Amino acid sequence: MTDPRSQLSRADIGQFQELALALAGESRRMLRAVVTDGFEVKRKPDGSYVTSADLAVERSLRRMVQERFPAHGVIGEELPRHLPDSDFHWVFDPIDGTEEFVRRIPTFGTIIAMFYRDLPVVGVIDVPLLDDRVHAGFGLGTFRGDKRLRLDDIDASTPNRAVRLSMSSRMNFMHRRDHSAAFEAVTRTYPNHCVYRSCYNHLLAATGQADIAIDMSNPIWDIAAARILTEEAGGAFSVVDEFRYEGERIYSCVFGRPALVAQLAAVFTAAASGGVPANA
């Protein structure tokens, strides 16, 4: 079956990417301003943080999409879906890592993606306080600024303890679905791990600063840009678990350097099903 994205022209994809970068610029400008000027913080019913900035950024990005592409749908973390039957969907998490934002830890950021028939066409992750941004378009490659990114495999003789894994915290292995056995197996197999929220986790995987990443039990807005960013850099992306929870589809994903993705996915799957993978 042909990839539906190949029906899109290079010029169209270029225009979508242009808007995605404009959205990232607007989000960065707003977030840097509120870091200086201050913002209101509340706790959501699930205990997670939401701030006045999450809502303000999401409203602003929605407005920009609706002005430029009024027939396109929008899915965002904080507000209801817009035009759910459209073939085109913009997906954002205005502040991914709201707790980092509240605590002034500079690895929070904005996740932006556009999907055509449920397949990612463009993706951007912007980390405003680190002045860091990666972007990708289908068939156009993955870039950090002007620099094209390529995810080669590492030497197959590299021991697991020298592989750098970026992962979600144990919280993500516990909420929505209990994956404690997978947490144990993954950290035992790849003990040289760091832990970040989605956006910085995905940025490190796309740039190769982490060799591989696993991000657990997230709705679409958290994971929206990771696949296109990784695949357009020559990496692999694999959904290792998927289920419905409180009306949203929830995804657990492994991505990064291709050979390592296969190995980590096998470690995860064996632990999740109670077995031990042959190659661990």
Added chain:
Amino acid sequence: MTDPRSQLSRADIGQFQELALALAGESRRMLRAVVTDGFEVKRKPDGSYVTSADLAVERSLRRMVQERFPAHGVIGEELPRHLPDSDFHWVFDPIDGTEEFVRRIPTFGTIIAMFYRDLPVVGVIDVPLLDDRVHAGFGLGTFRGDKRLRLDDIDASTPNRAVRLSMSSRMNFMHRRDHSAAFEAVTRTYPNHCVYRSCYNHLLAATGQADIAIDMSNPIWDIAAARILTEEAGGAFSVVDEFRYEGERIYSCVFGRPALVAQLAAVFTAAASGGVPANA
């Protein structure tokens, strides 16, 4: 017994602190320059990285100490001890988080401390790419720039999953001594954890950006500044494990907001001895 540090005058402590800040300034200048200009990378026999910059910074800091206080001893990660019988010792890790430095992840930094009769008198952690620095002097308080830092306890009703724990990776719970049971217990009890190398981990604990921290199985140069930075901010610091390994004393430490330090230390100790703490 009187704290031997109370024999030191405020003026002397001020002078030590002044030198410690000058060392941090020199280290920052050198590290920012090599990030731009490039550096050589090698693997040590244990698989960890060392770069030409680690050695260059340590030599420069040693020279500055020897010029200013020729009778003081020096302990650094990369070179042999100097004047081990002195009552005064400067301790540094020129680049803590060398893997981050090599991968251009901006949370690496320099750890600097001065000890009098094995008790910390001044401590500085500098994170050059984040333009972040904390410093403390015995009796003088802990500061980030001009801002004095204070670690209050959090509301006792805060659930564990809302407590932010900063910790070392599983690697540190495995090398030198196997603390897998403690890794499991600590992450299960405080699942909202992040993972950093020592310097950024200790900075987050000293500033309260993390509520509590655990750093496992480190020699003195990794942990050198954490105690004085935490205690002078009103926090607590506890050594939960200590042993000798290849000629060095190795420490595992818990530090941060006082009530949480007692709770986390109890979780660690119970797991390390095979039991379950009453308050977990």
